[in-house]
Amino acid sequence: MARTTDPTRFTIAEARDALAAKHISARELAQAHVDAVARARSLNAFITETPDHALSRAAQSDARIAAGEARPLEGIPLAIKDLFCTQGVRTTAASRILDNFIPTYESTVSQNLWDAGAVMVGKTNLDEFAMGSSNETSYFGPVTNPWRARDRNDDLVPGGSSGGSATAVAAHLALGAIGTDTGGSIRQPAAVTGIVGLKPTYGRCSRWGIVAFASSLDQAGPIGRTVRDTAILLRSMAGHDPKDTTSVDRPVPDYEAAIGKSVKGMRIGIPKEYRLDGMPAEIEKLWSDGAAWLKAAGAELVDVSLPHTKYALPAYYIVAPAEASSNLARYDGVRYGLRVPGRSIGEMYEKTRADGFGAEVRRRVMIGTYVLSAGYYDAYYLRAQKVRTLIKKDFEDCFAKGVHAILTPATPSAAFGLGEKGADPIEMYLNDIFTVTVNMAGLPGIAVPAGKDAQGLPLGLQLIGRAFDEETLFSLGEVIEQAAGRFTPPKWW
Amino acid sequence: MPVDRETVRRIARLARLAVDEGQVAAMETELNALLSWVEQLEEVNVEGVPPMTSVVEQRLKMREDVVTDGGYAGDIIKNAPLAENHFFVVPKVVE
Numbered sequence: 001m002a003r004t005t006d007p008t009r010f011t012i013a014e015a016r017d018a019l020a021a022k023h024i025s026a027r028e029l030a031q032a033h034v035d036a037v038a039r040a041r042s043l044n045a046f047i048t049e050t051p052d053h054a055l056s057r058a059a060q061s062d063a064r065i066a067a068g069e070a071r072p073l074e075g076i077p078l079a080i081k082d083l084f085c086t087q088g089v090r091t092t093a094a095s096r097i098l099d100n101f102i103p104t105y106e107s108t109v110s111q112n113l114w115d116a117g118a119v120m121v122g123k124t125n126l127d128e129f130a131m132g133s134s135n136e137t138s139y140f141g142p143v144t145n146p147w148r149a150r151d152r153n154d155d156l157v158p159g160g161s162s163g164g165s166a167t168a169v170a171a172h173l174a175l176g177a178i179g180t181d182t183g184g185s186i187r188q189p190a191a192v193t194g195i196v197g198l199k200p201t202y203g204r205c206s207r208w209g210i211v212a213f214a215s216s217l218d219q220a221g222p223i224g225r226t227v228r229d230t231a232i233l234l235r236s237m238a239g240h241d242p243k244d245t246t247s248v249d250r251p252v253p254d255y256e257a258a259i260g261k262s263v264k265g266m267r268i269g270i271p272k273e274y275r276l277d278g279m280p281a282e283i284e285k286l287w288s289d290g291a292a293w294l295k296a297a298g299a300e301l302v303d304v305s306l307p308h309t310k311y312a313l314p315a316y317y318i319v320a321p322a323e324a325s326s327n328l329a330r331y332d333g334v335r336y337g338l339r340v341p342g343r344s345i346g347e348m349y350e351k352t353r354a355d356g357f358g359a360e361v362r363r364r365v366m367i368g369t370y371v372l373s374a375g376y377y378d379a380y381y382l383r384a385q386k387v388r389t390l391i392k393k394d395f396e397d398c399f400a401k402g403v404h405a406i407l408t409p410a411t412p413s414a415a416f417g418l419g420e421k422g423a424d425p426i427e428m429y430l431n432d433i434f435t436v437t438v439n440m441a442g443l444p445g446i447a448v449p450a451g452k453d454a455q456g457l458p459l460g461l462q463l464i465g466r467a468f469d470e471e472t473l474f475s476l477g478e479v480i481e482q483a484a485g486r487f488t489p490p491k492w493w
Numbered sequence: 494m495p496v497d498r499e500t501v502r503r504i505a506r507l508a509r510l511a512v513d514e515g516q517v518a519a520m521e522t523e524l525n526a527l528l529s530w531v532e533q534l535e536e537v538n539v540e541g542v543p544p545m546t547s548v549v550e551q552r553l554k555m556r557e558d559v560v561t562d563g564g565y566a567g568d569i570i571k572n573a574p575l576a577e578n579h580f581f582v583v584p585k586v587v588e
Binding site for chain 1: 511512539544556569574575
């Protein structure tokens with residue numbers, strides 16, 4: 001790479017090479033991203049910018065590189081979803097109730113990244129408590145997608161809930177980002193901003209220090225502009241953590257080694273239940289293009305059936321709110337966050353939570369409380385957990401027949417307009433129809449950009465893998481990326 | 494409709510959420526819409542199906558039952574809206 005190249009155009013892999021070859025300093029790389037973040041404020045991708053953090057850590061990285069002690073992510077500027085607790089840096093979960101919360105500790109996943117040498121450019125915007133599919137429920141206002149429809153200048157949503165992280169990467173404000181995915185919150189925004197996002201197997205990354213939404217579904221994952229970059233990030237993020245008993249103690253492979261590996265002879269399942277009535281022709285075409293690329297690379301396509309697919313979303317909207325209502329009980333105005341005074345302690349709790357939570361969070365806390373309340377637990381929660389067993393079994397049956405991975409569309413449509421959906425909550429929830437099954441079954445899934453719709457907006461494909469077989473997803477995702485190319489929005493902000 | 498206004502008020506109390514009458518009416522509509530949407534789960538035969546308890550099969554690790562953490566009360570109360578001498582301060586509970 002020549003010195004004159006704009007450093008925000010690097011991939012993580014390219015930046016790593018340029019830093020090692022001393023074509024650029026970590027400080028220059030950080031400064032370029034700090035400047036890009038400051039120039040992109042109209043996108044509202046960040047809740048808190050951390051330029052001092054980025055520049056001082058980058059100076060330390062330069063010292064390490066000079067001493068020949070560079071770590072795997074030395075000097076790489078990253079954006080961190082504002083759901084990861086960062087020591088001494090405000091962490092809001094995009095909620096009024098945590099508006100002034102400054103953690104005294106660091107989440108394990110972000111600490112792993114700093115231990116690998118990465119630097120933080122800021123904390124990214126999200127749907128409040130990660131509850132949303134458009135980033136419109138944030139207390140700090142919506143994020144604008146860097147993509148616009150051809151010949152239009154209407155603002156589009158970046159998806160959600162990791163909409164700020166996806167926008168930061170798509171708009172070249174950071175080389176990579178981390179998000180969390182409870183029902184599609186990494187893969188859906190990655191797909192509608194034309195980048196790559198991976199939800200790892202449940203337990204692959206520690207959840208310690210991440211503001212909890214639905215603990216049996218939440219998982220941290222990487223967001224990048226290439227499949228290789230997400231593989232590089234995951235290797236540093238993943239691993240066992242004694243502080244999270246659900247994190248799994250098994251070796252973390254060198255995921256990057258899976259990039260470029262042959263997919264010859266792999267069996268790829270095409271599930272008929274994902275072919276929805278009224279599916280746009282361009283999504284159908286995207287899906288068949290993806291299948292054709294994998295076939296051309298030597299994979300074998302197999303028709304498969306996942307019969308309980310249609311029940312995943314309604315079951316999710318019992319399980320996730322139930323867990324959320326329990327997790328969010330901690331916001332009571334006593335130990336941290338907002339307090340609204342009341343005449344009694346009970347009134348203080350009720351006023352604090354009513355003022356501190358936005359409408360979507362209140363709705364989910366209400367639903368969750370209802371389905372867990374006496375007399376309704378068996379009819380709703382227990383039944384949903386049984387359906388979840390069946391959804392997982394669908395995938396297990398499919399993998400038992402020798403299928404290595406499953407190919408589906410990532411989203412039912414491209415990015416939609418700000419304020420276009422949301423009057424009907426269920427219409428918004430349907431954005432996660434292809435992604436939510438994966439969380440319910442605890443499996444890994446990757447969204448890879450694969451084409452554009454008629455308006456020139458990016459669309460993604462999803463690959464679903466066996467538990468702890470992220471490597472196969474990286475190998476297959478690379479095939480799609482090589483065939484489809486990469487997608488960069490024209491800069492207008 | 495499974496949820497009426499009295500149920501909304503009861504659930505809001507359980508959830509410790511203050512609601513005014515306008516919100517009660519709106520929540521009644523929303524909760525009923527959501528609950529009738531999830532009713533489709535009744536079509537599924539769950540006879541003999543165990544409820545999911547853990548999505549990834551693993552045995553939870555055991556460790557010695559000893560204190561491994563603590564000793565930083567200052568950090569614990571650092572974000573408290575009101576604290577005094579390492580105590581959280583709340584409105585009077587006992588007369």
